[in-house]
Amino acid sequence: MNAQLSLFAYRIVILLLTPILLLALFIRSINHKAYRARLAERLGFLPNHFKKNGIVIHAASVGEVLALKPLVTELLALHPTKIITFTTFTPTGSAQVKQHFGDRVQHCYLPIDNPLSTHLFLNKLVPSSLIVMETELWPNLIAQAKNRKIKLQLINGRLSDNSMKSYRKLTWLITPCLKSFDDILCQSQDNQVNFLSLGADGDTTIVSGNLKYDIRLTDQTIAKQAELAGYLQNKRPIWLVASTHPGDEEIILNAFQQALEAQPDLLLILVPRHPERFNDIANLCQQTYQTVRRSEQSTVLAEHQIWLLDSLGELMAAFALADIVTMGGSFSHIGGHNPLEPAFYHKAIIVGPNMSNFKDVMQTMAKNQSIVQLTGDRDYAAQLANHLGYLLKDEERRISLGDNARKVVDENQGALATTLEKIDQYLK
Numbered sequence: 001m002n003a004q005l006s007l008f009a010y011r012i013v014i015l016l017l018t019p020i021l022l023l024a025l026f027i028r029s030i031n032h033k034a035y036r037a038r039l040a041e042r043l044g045f046l047p048n049h050f051k052k053n054g055i056v057i058h059a060a061s062v063g064e065v066l067a068l069k070p071l072v073t074e075l076l077a078l079h080p081t082k083i084i085t086f087t088t089f090t091p092t093g094s095a096q097v098k099q100h101f102g103d104r105v106q107h108c109y110l111p112i113d114n115p116l117s118t119h120l121f122l123n124k125l126v127p128s129s130l131i132v133m134e135t136e137l138w139p140n141l142i143a144q145a146k147n148r149k150i151k152l153q154l155i156n157g158r159l160s161d162n163s164m165k166s167y168r169k170l171t172w173l174i175t176p177c178l179k180s181f182d183d184i185l186c187q188s189q190d191n192q193v194n195f196l197s198l199g200a201d202g203d204t205t206i207v208s209g210n211l212k213y214d215i216r217l218t219d220q221t222i223a224k225q226a227e228l229a230g231y232l233q234n235k236r237p238i239w240l241v242a243s244t245h246p247g248d249e250e251i252i253l254n255a256f257q258q259a260l261e262a263q264p265d266l267l268l269i270l271v272p273r274h275p276e277r278f279n280d281i282a283n284l285c286q287q288t289y290q291t292v293r294r295s296e297q298s299t300v301l302a303e304h305q306i307w308l309l310d311s312l313g314e315l316m317a318a319f320a321l322a323d324i325v326t327m328g329g330s331f332s333h334i335g336g337h338n339p340l341e342p343a344f345y346h347k348a349i350i351v352g353p354n355m356s357n358f359k360d361v362m363q364t365m366a367k368n369q370s371i372v373q374l375t376g377d378r379d380y381a382a383q384l385a386n387h388l389g390y391l392l393k394d395e396e397r398r399i400s401l402g403d404n405a406r407k408v409v410d411e412n413q414g415a416l417a418t419t420l421e422k423i424d425q426y427l428k
Helices: 004-027 064-078 091-104 116-124 139-147 161-179 189-197 219-229 248-262 275-286 314-323 340-344 356-367 379-393 395-409 417-424
Strands: 054-056 085-089 108-109 129-133 151-157 183-187 205-207 238-244 265-274 292-293 306-308 324-327 347-351
Touching: 004 116, 004 161, 064 085, 064 129, 064 417, 085 091, 091 108, 108 183, 116 139, 116 205, 129 139, 129 265, 139 151, 139 161, 151 189, 151 340, 151 417, 161 189, 161 356, 183 189, 183 417, 189 205, 189 356, 219 314, 238 248, 248 265, 248 275, 248 347, 248 379, 265 314, 275 292, 275 306, 314 340, 324 379, 340 347, 347 395, 347 417, 356 395, 379 395
Parallel strands: 054 085, 054 129, 085 108, 129 151, 151 183, 183 205, 238 265, 238 324, 265 306, 292 306, 324 347
Antiparallel strands: none
16 A cells, blocks of 8 residues: 555544544543543643743653653753653653653643644644654654654664564554654664564664663652651561552462461562552452551551552652562563563562563573563462562572672663664754
8 A cells, every 4th residue: 555545544544533532531531530631632732831842752651751761861961951842641651750850841641643633742842853662653643743854763662573463464554654763773683673574774773772771760769768668667578569450469469378378477569550440459458468558658567468559650669678579460461561670679570471571671581590480371379479488488599589680780781872872963
């Protein structure tokens, strides 16, 4: 199909789907009211006070925002007069931007990718550069930016093998999109191969490394660590399970029940991924265990068995409290969440069998004996309980795993410098 015809067809479809997309946001807002707010931004109507002629940086949600924190912080230091508009799609991502950067950046939602909304968005901001994270390929936005001669960069590029199955069916739309970028910076060689196979330009598609290795502790995070530690009354072994999804909690609580038999004073810090699930998870935990919620701002007493972190923006700091960390989303099709943040803290890490979102990271960590991964489709709760019991008893092994994990982080940093250099070439 002709590229112009393909884009025209896509625009018509998105225009027709826009009311349905807005309805989907409204339905989601039933359990998460933040999705109902600022709907005008979803249609490209930005606040009147927003300034023009800066750069736009887009990260879909929380994980991407956290990975971009060091980069945006460096850009603000290097270019203090440059206007940066930091966009997200989700309210949780939005909250992270506001929490970490306040009024140092302009923040709004990236609009729905229909031609009218993206036209309004670009007209309001008139950016010199548009920088997107990982696999944020929005054909209409990118085509309009290209026509306006806005520099286009895709950073920390990631295209998993699973994603490739879908994208190969859409090459008529995706290939022109990829060819529009001035730079595509990939996390790894495997990702570079996937981008090139979809038609990305070989001269501008390079391996830069993974920004998620370039972790920096801010003063805010350090202060948050101290605040959270102040809620813990007794020194006791702690298992933190991060970013859980539906189905994860049942596995975790089953494993926790088994682990308590050998380690009765074990504290589980449970951190659900999505705020709209906080109350349901609290009810689930309270059916069996003495549970205290972070939102209650109560001290975690010796009799408390679970501390539910029903808060936003505290996970990175909470990792510092744990002896063992498990990443949620790794027991199902979700594909896991970033194990490098607990690795930064020298933590022993256990993950489920599916970490496909971090294929290259997992290969590196496994090679360096710095992570424990469950196998097959056997009883995950029993496997978890066995590994927990072993690591709680064997302090030397636990410390070795954690130290090896931090070594992986240290030895693979550098993507930040490369990415900054590529972005900076268009900001001078």
